[in-house]
Amino acid sequence: MKPLVLTAREPSEQRLDLSPLVPHRLAGKTVAQIAAIELQTTRQRITVGDVFGLRMGDVNLLHIVNACDRFDGVGEAMSAGEIHVDGDVGQKAGRLMSGGLLVIHGDAGPWAGSGMTGGCVEISGSAGDRLGGSFVGETAGMRGGVIVVRGDAGERAGDHMRRGTILIEGAAGAYAGSRMIAGTLLVRGRAGPYPGYLMQRGTIVLGQACDLMSPTFVDCGVHDLVAMRLMAAFIREYSTKSAVLMGRPLRRMAGDMAVLGKGEIFSAIG
Amino acid sequence: MRRLTANGVRIDDTFAEAFDMRATALTITADSIGWARQAVITMTGFATSVIGCGCEAAIDRELNPNETPDGRPGVRVLLFAVSTAELQKQLQNRVGQCVLTSPGSACYAGLETEEKLKLGDALRFFADGWQISKRFGDKHYWRLPVMDGEFVCEATTGLTKTAVGGGNLLIMGANSRTTLAAAEAAAKAIHAVRDAIMPFPGGIARSGSKVGSKYKGAKASTNEFYCPTLRGAVATALDPDISSVLEIVIDGLTPDAVGAAMRAGLKAIVRLGPKRGAVRVGAGNYGGKLGRHHFQLKEMLP
The missing domain is CATH 2.160.20.60 (Glutamate synthase, alpha subunit, C-terminal domain)
Structure with missing residues (x-):
């Protein structure tokens, strides 16, 4: 099974809510749809695409790379x-x-x-x-x-x-x-x-x-x-x-x- | 009746008629195999026939420490009854009186099925409020404080409604010594078959019964057609060279287990031959109208 890989580009300035990034909530979504998912916890809008580089794969196997302690x-x-x-x-x-x-x-x-x-x-x-x-x-x-x-x-x-x-x-x-x-x-x-x-x-x-x-x-x-x-x-x-x-x-x-x-x-x- | 012969032993062209039963299995462990065996022997005492004991139960096999949940030596025991309610009652009473009381014992499910019988879920009340529930993964155990520490008992065990009771072999010999030798050889061979038990003493019954009696209230009575001392007085089923008959009754978790057990028993009897063992082997049935499982002896020959 090829994993879906999300690689963080740089440490986030605000705390991010990564709870939408779980297999059952990603099922059936395209790369574009996943990239558009909002993760912000402040008024400044941040999407998956803004934070992560995406390599599409099976959503049941997710890899999050370069994570930091601001990912909640x-x-x-x-x-x-x-x-x-x-x-x-x-x-x-x-x-x-x-x-x-x-x-x-x-x-x-x-x-x-x-x-x-x-x-x-x-x-x-x-x-x-x-x-x-x-x-x-x-x-x-x-x-x-x-x-x-x-x-x-x-x-x-x-x-x-x-x-x-x-x-x-x-x-x-x-x-x-x-x-x-x-x-x-x-x-x-x-x-x-x-x-x-x-x-x-x-x-x-x-x-x-x-x-x-x-x-x-x-x-x-x-x-x-x-x-x-x-x-x-x-x-x-x-x-x-x-x-x-x-x-x-x-x-x-x-x-x-x-x-x-x-x-x-x-x-x-x- | 047409007969076949194998190694000089006459085999009746007949079948054993067996019935659907409810059954369960337990794994009982202790600090030593001796104490595990003791708990099971006590629990399966007076469990020879559903006619008078409520259930039929015996040891399936002994288990190595690496085969048991707690890594101690153990014994797998099978219990059979005619209804789920009776099986539940027998299970609860026998584990409660004989396994819970046995030093160092623990009791686990010996069968995994969808349908369950209460085990620790029923016995936990003995602990009078001091019982402790522990779940590890999909396993649920009850810990009951007792005088030597704790009695650990799994919450439930599996129930099968497709078990088979009443597989049998009628072993007929020239005298009681050779007949018993043949029955012992068969019992030893059947003991090695998994998922099948022989509930009678040492696996062997000497008082085969027929349904009903001339006396009111007796559900079963002696099967005079197979009693050698009545050979001249009744419509006997015995030949002139037969002076002793023993029966092996087999219960199994599946029809295949009963078939395998009968096959193993018959093979051992045939191998022993008529001089040292049985001269003839038959099987008990009710004309095929009562039980849906028919085990034909001619299909079981080695």
């Missing part, structure tokens, strides 16, 4: 196909995504994968705050799918998530998994203060013991659970390094007892 909404609400991005992206990458694959060969801004319901977002660099989290006014964050971050994540990764899996191979900022309703969040590196803050249900796995745990989490002892083997088998497909964490007994902390208290934080011992 990359892969937003995509439902199928693949988008590969070379460079950094701005906020809301893969937000509300329901299917397909979004690969970012760079860093992502805040709200990456926010509210997504399916598909997979892979970020080779680091992610900003509220990875997979809920957006302003929403009652739930991520509701399905998988997010993999090869680098670090900012604060409140997995905020309010309801379902799905987030894998952070590096470190995570404060309040990872805050207000989790359910789902799975793994932080292979060091997690910042208060992981699982106000979580109701759900599973957080920490590769390293956390320096500052909320006192409203209670120790349930060290266990080698069958469920961890199932989790490892699923995760291995996305992150071999992360799956290794589950191959040994882990300490189970239950919480957050300040709320429902049916969540759990597993962490490596010793």
Whole structure:
């Protein structure tokens, strides 16, 4: 399959909304029609043709080259196909995504994968705050799918998530998994203060013991659970390094007892 | 009845009559193959015949760690019943009483189909509010806190309505020793066939039955036409050289699985020959009017 390639000519002066550039919204469009799609977020009109050089191909396989952190909404609400991005992206990458694959060969801004319901977002660099989290006014964050971050994540990764899996191979900022309703969040590196803050249900796995745990989490002892083997088998497909964490007994902390208290934080011992 | 002969063993020109059944499969794992086997043996105890047990169930095969969802040794078990409601009831009761209770066990779907039966979705209530739901990809599991840790159970398992029950072989020999040897050889061969089980003890039944009885309330009674001690007293189906009859009953997820199982069993009996094994092989049917699957013995000869 020959990809549709969009090569950015120079860094954009204004923030751009790239959410129209997803396979199902490009289907059936000609080169001219794609070039005429408006991307501006200010009063100054900017089209795809103004920003990108276009090489036509299959819209189900999109390559965005020379991306920069002013490109917002990359892969937003995509439902199928693949988008590969070379460079950094701005906020809301893969937000509300329901299917397909979004690969970012760079860093992502805040709200990456926010509210997504399916598909997979892979970020080779680091992610900003509220990875997979809920957006302003929403009652739930991520509701399905998988997010993999090869680098670090900012604060409140997995905020309010309801379902799905987030894998952070590096470190995570404060309040990872805050207000989790359910789902799975793994932080292979060091997690910042208060992981699982106000979580109701759900599973957080920490590769390293956390320096500052909320006192409203209670120790349930060290266990080698069958469920961890199932989790490892699923995760291995996305992150071999992360799956290794589950191959040994882990300490189970239950919480957050300040709320429902049916969540759990597993962490490596010793 | 016209007869064929293979390696000195007389083969009746008849057929096994089999019926459509509802079926499901489970993969049950444990820390060791011994405990996986124990859970399944307990679960499939008293599951020989739908006449009195509600379902027919047995081990399909043992699974290597690389074949199971959690990477532990496991056993695949098949369950058959006459209705979806009865199968659901038997599944829930048997997994709940025999697998959930077995040390270190976990229970997964052993069949992927569109139609589903509740597994963990029904058993989760045992956890009294402490159950934990986990979804990984398209798989949904329930974790139930129990005294040795957690019982992990997949939410649902597949249901097939095109399974087949009642494939059979009637193994007739000169004495009980040689007849049992032939039946054992057949059972061993059939055990290697996938998607098919033999629900009776060790795969072998010694009390083949007919429908009805002279007594009110009995659904089935002894098949006197195949009882050697009544040979002179009834319209016997047995020849003078036959003093013992054993039956192998086969249930399969597909008609092909039942056919393959019968073929494998017949081949093993024929190979053993009449001196060490059976002198004659027949099959049970109801004249072909009740079951839509007919397995002709002459088409199964090696």
